[in-house]
Amino acid sequence: MAENSSSLSSVRWETLPAEVLQIWHQYRTPIIVSLTVILVALRTLHILRNRNKQELDRKLPLLSSAGPKSVDTNRTSSERVGENGNTEKPQSGPKRIVGKKLARASMISAGFSPATDKIQPLVFFSSLGGMTEALATKLSQELDVWSETLEDPSTILKSSLLDLSYIEQDDYFVSPPKGEPNTSYFYLLLVPTYNIDTTLNNFLENLKETHHDFRIDTAPLARLLGFSVFGFGDKEGWPTEDEGFCSQAAEVDKWMAKLTARKRAFPLGMGDIKSDWKTRLAEWQDGLQNVLLEIQKGNGLGEGVPGSGDAEESDVEEEEEELDSKKVPKKKAGKSTLDDVEDLGGSYRGSGESTGPLAIDFTTYGSKAKTVENTSREMVPKTSPTYASLTKQGYTIVGSHSGVKICRWTKSALRGRGSCYKYSFYGIKSHLCMETTPSLSCSNKCVFCWRHGTNPVGTTWRWKVDPPDLIFNGVKEGHYKKIKMLKGVPGVRAERFAEAMQIRHCALSLVGEPIFYPHINEFLAMLHKERISSFLVCNAQHPDELAALDHVTQLYVSIDASNKDSLKKIDRPLHRDFWERFLRCLDILREKRFQQRTVFRLTLVKGFNIEDEAEGYAELVARGLPCFIEVKGVTFCGTSTSAGAGLTMQNVPFYEEVCEFVHALVAALERRGLEYGIAAEHAHSCCVLLGSTRFKIEGKWHTLIGYEKFFECLESGEEFGPEDYVGEPTPEWALWGNGGFDPRDERFYRKGKKAVTCDG
Incomplete structure (x- = not known):
């Protein structure tokens, strides 16, 4: 048989025409290559068709709502629907497991x-x-x-x-x-x-x-x-x-x-x-x-704010914030760190610098106009970098030149961790207080400004003026909205959250110069009409406005230096006659001391205004005769403007140093025959209160304010003075030597930190 097959094959090749054999030998290589390419293409097409079928099988349950025929969503991915709508079982062989990643519940x-x-x-x-x-x-x-x-x-x-x-x-x-x-x-x-x-x-x-x-x-x-x-x-x-x-x-x-x-x-x-x-x-x-x-x-x-609704425990949250604050920040515009002076001054003495945005200067030195210019130019347009920077810092901008912001003490008080020094000194609960300003512009560029130098500055008002009712309603709405956002913060107490929905106090000290606003008296009247107390802080650069100011619950003037040279270095005022303006404001306060509760606020900056300046401050006190004197250590904000002025963490005084200065100031006042004494303290804020003996009644300090008495006096229409709305005696825990922290609150200590008090 083998011989027959061989002979037949030989016959077949021999019977082929010579032309065919010649063509085969001549073109066999391209023919073989072409056939190979065709076979590979057919194989590839077959694989792609199988993949498309698998994708269709996987998507069929999701497409059930798009077509007229329903699809059983419980069908496995290995089943498919035939042309007649019936389920067809796969052919024999291993099943292919096809699925997709499920969405996390927290993402839904x-x-x-x-x-x-x-x-x-x-x-x-x-x-x-x-x-x-x-x-x-x-x-x-x-x-x-x-x-x-x-x-x-x-x-x-x-x-x-x-x-x-x-x-x-x-x-x-x-x-x-x-x-x-x-x-x-x-x-x-x-x-x-x-x-x-x-x-x-x-x-x-x-x-x-x-x-x-x-x-x-x-x-x-x-x-x-x-x-x-x-x-x-x-x-x-x-x-x-x-x-x-x-x-x-x-x-x-x-x-x-x-x-x-x-x-x-x-x-x-x-x-x-x-x-x-x-x-x-x-x-x-x-x-x-x-x-x-x-x-x-x-x-x-x-909506929430940073920290709102955090599921971690309060202590864990605070520890994480502390760790984050210790990380070395990258040099980036607008970034800086803020912390409480007690925590900073007691733990760090480095001179690290950080960058921040420069102040926007709208100053016109040559202008002496005292009338409000009628202009449509906005102080802080919504499209400006200033607006973006302030809102990023947590401000709510109201109208074109006002703002409101939640103080960190508000969050602390809501959580039962204590209120600021104004609670120890004057009885203001921080969660009932709104911090706002009707003017974001200021006439100083202080080296210790907490606001990163981002607010506008100027010597005269040259912007559009918003009506006081627009500002009043806007800041209240912004404040309440921010309070509501805090309801998810861990540790917030329900009773204090409910209390916070009724503003009882207003601190006009947020940023800028509140007295700069042309309708400040109308704004104050709106606060008082709703029985909201007013605490106004000015920088002693606008004497005319200060003289025209109506009654406020308490009037502050920032006394940041005891002499002209120090004031220029620290406040960096824009007015060329800043020292004359400053002294005139002190004279106006002296005139108002029997109509208003007046306060000198001394911000101590080590290396600038502490050493050998107690005598100079005593001279200023003798000139203004305020009801109270607040002495507070500076809080370093770490901006480039501060660093450029030579301010570092080394300029933050320890609380013991603040106490030493207070003793020196009291001695200097006594040498001048001025009757002042150390009334209260709030060690956590590195702050001490000196009071005129006018408010030491029957041997007890009465620094607290009778707020209901104030409104009754105001509504009577008769003349009244600070003694007419004196409150209850200063609580024992707030008196000098006792620290100033309400024992009904829970003091939170960072790791390794303990309260520091000065013995009376």
Whole structure:
């Protein structure tokens, strides 16, 4: 057979025409290459078609709503739909696992549409003796009654009452419950604190485990509309939060913030079961109802500010801020660090410099005009770098030349960590105080200015003038908006948050020169009409405006140096006759000392105005005879303008150095026969208060202000003076030698820091 095959093959080749063989031998190489290319192309096309089919199989469940035919979303990726709509099983072989990355729960917003969605409040409680259960039941009932009074009661459903001891916690705290379509949930938790093992211990462990479980998203409750916690405690057994007051409620609040991606709708409420729980619970409930109204309108929980809604504990947050502040910043325009003088002066003496934006100088030295120029030019246009810089620093610009900003002490007071020195000296609670200015422009460029030199400067008003009612309404709106943004800050106390929604004091000392505003008296009248006290600070460069100023609750003049040369170096005034203006302002204060509470504010800058200047300051006091003298160490802001003037951290005095200067100043005043004494202190602000003995009544200092008395005197229309609205005696803890920190607040110490006081 082999021979036959060989012979047949030989016959076939022999029978081929010679021309064909010649063509084959001549073109066989290109023919083989062409066939190879065609085969590769066919193979590639086949692979691409298979990939397209796989992609289609993967996307079919997502396309079900786009076509007329429904697709079973439970179908596996290995099944596909045929042309007739029937499911076809894949051919034999291994299954291909096809999927996609799921979105994190914290990345999914819990949007609420008032037109279609419903709010379902869930009231959780834990109770041993039955008190918390009774209060939770009452809360649930009152919420239902309240919701019926709304214009659209159908949006807020009847609340559900749930006992943490009996529910399956995984059904509520691993993911939101699965209810009716278009229903979103809002959690309210009433939690007592016990010193024994209860269901709460298990509940807290469950929350922690849920957050740390790698199989579960770190914020699995992010779809909730919001949450809020109220705690009951006993101050008789646990007087402070550090000692355990409402500690379990605080833990629940912390872990719920983590699990909900910072959906804290209202600050943690805390009530003492033996004293104020009814008042605190009523404030908390009222706040929650306001939040539910905002959600019902589609406004959500509102926007936050840096630090707002941070799920970390307050102490952890502060420690992280401290670590960040120790990092060496890169040289970048507009970047600088601000910190409290006690924390800075006691820990750092380096001369590190940082850069910052230069001041924008609008000065016209030759202008002597005292009338307001009618111009449409805006002081701070919205398109200007000044506007961008100030808003970046946290200012809300009102109109074209005014601003409002939340003071850091406001946040501190809301968290029960203490108020500023004005609380120790004059009884002003920081969370009730609004810090604002009707004029962002100033006539000085002080080396220690906290505002980074970004505000405009000038000697005369050459800009558009906004009406006082526009400014008044605008700064109030801006202040309240910023307060509302703080409701998610860890540690904010519900009762203080509720109090903060009613401004009681206004510090006109934010930035710029408030007295520069042409309608300052009309603005003050609007404050006083709403019984908001006024604290106005001027830099002693506008004597005409100072002389025309109406009654304020307290009038400050910044005394930054004791002589002409020092004042020029520190304040860097723009007026050529700055020293004459300065002295004239002191004379005006002397004339007003029986109509106004007048205050000299001395800002001490080591190397500039401390050494051997106590005598000079005493001469200025003798000239102005203020009611009070505040002596405060400078707070270094670290801008390029400060560094350019030679100001570094070495110029920040220690508190002990401030105290030494105070003793020297008192001695110099005594040598001149001036009756002043050391009344109070606030060591945390590196600040000491000297008072005229006019305010030492029956051997006790009365530096506090009787605010109701002030408004009564003002409304009477009769002449009155500072003694007519003297308040209660200065509290013992605020007196000289006692530190000046309210023991009812919780002092927060950074690592390695302790309070420093000077013995009286």
